[in-house]
Amino acid sequence: AGALRRHGFRCTVMLNASAAGIAAALRALCDVTKHSDAAVVVYVGHGLLFESDTPVEDERGGPPRPRRQQALVPVDIDESTADDPRVITGLDLALALELLDARCHNATLVLDCCHAVGMASDVATGCPVTRATVEALKHELIAQRAIRRRGEPTSCPVRVLASATVHQAYEIDEGTPGRPRKVGAFSRALAEVLRACPQDTPWWAVEARV
Numbered sequence: 783a784g785a786l787r788r789h790g791f792r793c794t795v796m797l798n799a800s801a802a803g804i805a806a807a808l809r810a811l812c813d814v815t816k817h818s819d820a821a822v823v824v825y826v827g828h829g830l831l832f833e834s835d836t837p838v839e840d841e842r843g844g845p846p847r848p849r850r851q852q853a854l855v856p857v858d859i860d861e862s863t864a865d866d867p868r869v870i871t872g873l874d875l876a877l878a879l880e881l882l883d884a885r886c887h888n889a890t891l892v893l894d895c896c897h898a899v900g901m902a903s904d905v906a907t908g909c910p911v912t913r914a915t916v917e918a919l920k921h922e923l924i925a926q927r928a929i930r931r932r933g934e935p936t937s938c939p940v941r942v943l944a945s946a947t948v949h950q951a952y953e954i955d956e957g958t959p960g961r962p963r964k965v966g967a968f969s970r971a972l973a974e975v976l977r978a979c980p981q982d983t984p985w986w987a988v989e990a991r992v
Contacts, residue, residue, distance in 0.1 A: 783795050784973070784977075785972070785973040785974075785976035785977050786822060786824075786976065788976065788977060788981075789976065789981050790981065791820075791822060794807065794810075794811075798857040799856055799857060800856050800857055800858045800868070801856040801858060801859070801867075801868040801869060801870055803856070804854065804856055804870050805870065805874070808823070808874075808878040808882075809878075811823065811882065812878065812881050812882050812885060815882060815885040815886050816885070816886065817885065817886060817887070818886070819885075819886040819888065820886065820888040820889075820890075821882050821885075821886055821888065821889045821890070822889075822890045822891075822892065823878075823879070823882070823889075823890070823891050823892065824892040824894075824969070825854055825891075825892070825893050825894065825895060826894040826895070826965075826966045826969045827854065827855060827894075827895055828854075828855035828895055828896065829852060829853065829854060829855065829893070829895030829896040829897045829898060829901065829945075829951070830852065830853045830854075830855055830869065830896075830897065831850060831851075831852050831896070831897040831947065831948065832850070832851055832853070833850050833851075850900070850947070851871055851872055851873070852871070852872040852897045852898075852900060852901045852947070853869040853870060853871045853872065854869065854870040854871075854875070854895065854901075855869065855895075856868055856869065856870065872900065872901045872902050875891065875901055875902035876902040878902075879891050879902050879939045880939070882939070883939040889939040889940070890939065890940040890941075890942065890985055891939060891940070891941050891942070892942045892943075892969070892972065893941070893942075893943050893944060894944040894951055894966035894968040894969040894972075895944065895945070895951050895966075896945055896949070896950040896951050897945060897946075897947055897948065897949070897950075898943035898944050898945045898946075898947075898951065899943050899945065899946045899947045900947045901943070902941065940985045940986075942972070942985060942988070942989050942992075944966065944967075944968035944969070945968075951966060951967070951968055952966075952967040952968070953965065953966060953967060954966075954967045954970065956970075968992065971992045972988070972992050975988055975991045975992050976988065979991070
């Protein structure tokens, strides 16, 4: 957060966040973001990868492949039930990020977790699961898409990711003997680069230095 504040961002920090807390924070960020803003969502934690029994056709003509879905792991995931899964799915993130980018055309997602690539890239191909975020996101997203069809400029949200779809992210221990303190290696490196970069440095240059 300190590295982002150096670049002029106002930050809300959540520690040990619940699924409802993450969903509410995404909703609140979308609500307050204006056209002239730059918005960044940063997640440092655990990620999951799971597969649906329903395959998806290979667009290159190969054999059908498993339909995958990734998810962020909130602190209350162990309280999940069949009707209330306490996760934030890639579909949740895709919807929120697209809505955020429709508001400001300058949205960035940073994921320091396992299975990050593809986490929020495609609303259509994620395997169907019950979503933890509010249904209002979908309705407002439809309205934002209608505005775009009437001639609003479009953009592509930036994604700064720590790991490939089937790979893990790495941690480093910054604690002392007997008192471990695990931090994300990717987010630690990212913070160091942001502190060293001029304020007008584009994200592609930041990621290249990380």
